[in-house]
Structures are given as C-alpha cells and as structure tokens.
Amino acid sequence: MKFDPRHLEIVAAIVDAGGLTEGAEALGKSQPSVSRTLSMLEARVGSRLFAKNKRPLQPTELCLALAAEGRKVLAANKAASDVVKRYLDGRSGVVRVGGSPIFMDGVISGMIAEFQTGHPDVRIDQSYNYAPELMEKLEAGTLDIAICPMKVDAIPTGFTFKDILPGRNVIACGATHPVANRTSVTLSDIAPYPWIAPPTDSPLYEDLRSVLSSIGMRDFRVSFSGGSLTSIINILERSDALTVLPYSVVFTLRRQKMLSALSIKIGHPERNLGLLTRADAPLGPTVRRFRQYIIREFTTLADTILKHEQNALWRS
Known part of the structure; x- marks a missing residue:
C-alpha cells in the first residue's frame, strides 16, 4: 500500500498539535481540507485513526505509528529545504x-x-x-x-x-641573510650572491630576468631553479641566495619571519x-x-x- 507523504505529514501534525484545527494551522492549511484528507486516509487504511467522539482527539495505535512516519517526512522535507537554502545562499x-x-x-x-x-x-x-x-x-x-x-x-x-x-615585485632573501637588515642596499652589496629562478614557464621568471637587466646585473649566477614556493622559501632560509617574488607574498609571510625584502627599487610588472x-x-x-x-x-x-x-x- 502506497501513501501520499503529505497525508502522513497531516497525521503527524494533528497528533503533535493536539487537534484538527491546531494541526491545520501548523501546516498552513484550512481545517476543512485537513478533515477531508483525514477521512480519505481512514477509508484507505480501513480503520479509524482517532477514537470516535473523544475530545480532545485520542489517536489510535495505528495513528501513532503513521504519525511517526509522518514526522520522518516532515524532517526530510525540512532537511531538503535547508539544503536548498544553504546552496542558494552560497554556503554549500x-x-x-x-x-x-x-x-x-x-x-x-x-x-x-x-x-x-x-x-x-x-x-x-x-x-x-x-x-x-x-x-x-x-x-x-x-x-x-x-x-x-x-x-x-x-x-x-x-x-x-x-x-x-x-603588480609589484621585490628582491627577497632569507630573514638571516647578511644584507637583510640593512637600511640601504646597493648593487655591489648583492653582487656576490646567487639567485633562485622561478619555473621557466612562470611570468615571474621573465620578471626576474627583467629586474636583473634593469638594475644592471648582467653577470649573475643561478643556484636553483624551477621549484615551488615552499622549496624557494626553504632555500632562502638556509642559504645566501636571492630571488624576485611578488610583494604581497613576502608581506603575507612577514609574521613567520621567513623572508625579508631588500630596499632596492626595481621595476614592476605591467x-x-x-x-x-x-x-x-x-x-x-x-x-x-x-x-x-x-x-x-x-x-x-x-x-x-x-x-x-x-x-x-x-x-x-
């Protein structure tokens, strides 16, 4: 026997609210329509759902069992509504x-x-x-x-x-680099140190070449290339190497005291x-x-x- 889930909801609402009128109000329905649905359901199952001529309404054993299933339907509908609302709100x-x-x-x-x-x-x-x-x-x-x-x-x-x-880049080094804390850094100060090159397909690689050319460093040594940000940071922390990084990246990592930015003016990407x-x-x-x-x-x-x-x- 198949049941209309809405009919089970009505049974649950009547039982939980304590009466036809109260159950109808809880569901936002009229009392006559709820009464008609209840009569149809009783005819379908072939048994009364509430004791005859009893006030307040007294649910039968079958009614209580159907009400329990109706609560599941109500809960499923509420859960489904919550799913839709969270999605439409952008929260899932x-x-x-x-x-x-x-x-x-x-x-x-x-x-x-x-x-x-x-x-x-x-x-x-x-x-x-x-x-x-x-x-x-x-x-x-x-x-x-x-x-x-x-x-x-x-x-x-x-x-x-x-x-x-x-877009804005800086020359970066490890926090303990010999020139990290100088208020003024010149090209001769950084000339002896090797460089870390970003991956060759990265826009930052072209930025590095452009920066070194713009500050007149034509004779430089690359000691490491092609790594991830984590590998670049690890090498900067443990060596005297330099590199070019986005200013926002170095700034974001400042609290971890991993990197420093040198006070050398360089050109920024377009x-x-x-x-x-x-x-x-x-x-x-x-x-x-x-x-x-x-x-x-x-x-x-x-x-x-x-x-x-x-x-x-x-x-x-």
Whole structure:
C-alpha cells in the first residue's frame, strides 16, 4: 500500500498539535481540507485513526505509528529545504579555483582556509596553472574562477577580469641573510650572491630576468631553479641566495619571519593580480560568495600593506 507523504505529514501534525484545527494551522492549511484528507486516509487504511467522539482527539495505535512516519517526512522535507537554502545562499557546494602557484601558495591558500572556517560545507577544488592554461580550463567549463596576474588592457574577448591587486615585485632573501637588515642596499652589496629562478614557464621568471637587466646585473649566477614556493622559501632560509617574488607574498609571510625584502627599487610588472572568469558563464551562488570574499580579503590586504609601508618597504 502506497501513501501520499503529505497525508502522513497531516497525521503527524494533528497528533503533535493536539487537534484538527491546531494541526491545520501548523501546516498552513484550512481545517476543512485537513478533515477531508483525514477521512480519505481512514477509508484507505480501513480503520479509524482517532477514537470516535473523544475530545480532545485520542489517536489510535495505528495513528501513532503513521504519525511517526509522518514526522520522518516532515524532517526530510525540512532537511531538503535547508539544503536548498544553504546552496542558494552560497554556503554549500563546490568552488573550482585555479591560479598561479606562487600566489596560490603564498597568499590565496590562507584565505581559502579562513573562508572554509566560516563555510564548512563548501568544498574547494584547487589547481595550479598559468594564465594560458587557466583560460583553456575556463573555456572548457572545468574551472569556475582563476586567480592570476594579467595585463588589464589585454584581456581576451570572452573573459571578465576583476583587478584585485597591483603588480609589484621585490628582491627577497632569507630573514638571516647578511644584507637583510640593512637600511640601504646597493648593487655591489648583492653582487656576490646567487639567485633562485622561478619555473621557466612562470611570468615571474621573465620578471626576474627583467629586474636583473634593469638594475644592471648582467653577470649573475643561478643556484636553483624551477621549484615551488615552499622549496624557494626553504632555500632562502638556509642559504645566501636571492630571488624576485611578488610583494604581497613576502608581506603575507612577514609574521613567520621567513623572508625579508631588500630596499632596492626595481621595476614592476605591467600585470595586476585579478579574478578571471568566462563572460558568458553565470557563476553559481557558492562561486559568487567565494569571489566576493576574495575581493574583500584583497581589499583588506592592500590597505594593510599601505599602512605598514614607510618609504618603499616595511622594516621588521
């Protein structure tokens, strides 16, 4: 025998509320319609659900059993409603985000951790790539949002780019490097030290070459290349090597006292960090919430950096 789940809900509501009128009010229905449904159900099961001529209503043993099943239906409906509401509010679901490795590890990963603290039902699927590969994934629909540095005036047709942080690099070294705490550093001061080169397909690699050329360092030695941010930091901490990193990455890691930024003025890339999405692909509620969160976090980060700067760099 099949039952209409709504009929079971009505039985549960009447039993729990203590009467037909009260049960109807709890469900937002009229008392006559609830009474008709109850009569139909009694006819279907071939037995009374409430004792005859008893006030207040006295449920039969069968009625109590059906009411128990009705509560399950009510609970399932409420749970389903909660699922839908949390999704529409952007508090559950999946965000597929990709980005440049240095930024993702140095800045974005910490923001993702904070986001998930407040949104424990959101799963983040993160991947690493540079702009060309990220655009391919966005076009293929396998990525929701990309976080990468790009030239703002050179965004390809079909994409939307939200600028979140100006491009800016610094020469970085370990916190205990011989020149780390000097208020003034010259080219001759850094000339003896080796360099760490980012992966060759990274925009930061071209930045390194451009920086060294712009400050007149044509004879330099690369001691390590192609590593992740973690490997770069480990080598910087344990050696006298230097490298070029985004200012935001070095600034974010300042509290861990791993890195220092040298007070040498260098040219900055013509790229800004931003959020890249497909122009024709509407973002789901969870992706929109994550995107808004990242924008707010970078607004705060930019303000914090500005407050810590005295001249060109903060001093620890």
